[in-house]
Amino acid sequence: MQALECSKEHPVSGDEIEMMKNHKIPNHQNAKCLLACLFKKVNWIDDKGMFNDKNAYKLSEKEYPGDQTRLDNAKKLFETCMSVNEASVGDDKGCERAALLTSCLTEHAPKMGFLIQ
Template identity: 30%
Template sequence: MFKVSVFLCCLCLCALTPYIALAMTPEQRAMIHSHFETIGKTCIKDNVISEQDINDLRAKKVPSGPNAPCFLSCMMKQIGVMDDSGILQKETALEMAKSVFQDPEEIKIIEDYLHSCAHVNTASVSDGEKGCDRAMLAFKCMVENASQFGFDI
């Protein structure tokens, strides 16, 4: 049951890829859902998160478990929005959004949203290339900033 539930928390990580919050076809939503489910199952093997963390992610809250930051880092790296050095790659996220949306206004909103959290790349973190601390900072920022850009994540 626990691993089956992982895909639900992965959907909450759509905050990392804000284009999911915009109008999507059922097929696009299913494709992204499947992708996140696969990544989540991979990441949870080395970064087991608790049921509480899963519930927090479902509720669009920042998880507090000890493995949650590294789970988020694993997800971000697997998705491609964080590089192997633990640095967020907003350009990669923007390119992913452009592959789903063609409307220039939507792309601009996504770009501004991603830029609003770019400061996490210059934040001091204690784990360097591991990226866990930075992943948590990014997730917090994206959750906090989502509503000002019209995202219901």
């Protein structure tokens, strides 16, 4: 449902959707803003596009209740990706930073035992 809402606000082509499914981020601004919209819907980034690792971790607690190893790895992953908040970006809507966050998560999640689908 959230993806549908975001895709109405930030339409992307079928090719761009395929790229994202294959963990590649299209260079088109709407694709980056679609990612930002999705992250905002789950409160992982704020209105200025800043990543909130605490909110991301809260979602992980719901996703992996009682699995301390997974939760520890999620915390490490989110701490690693907090570096995106220090990056200089060209927009104030979070689109560029959402693309950086997606890249960071995609790069580091497998190293911490998370399957990227």
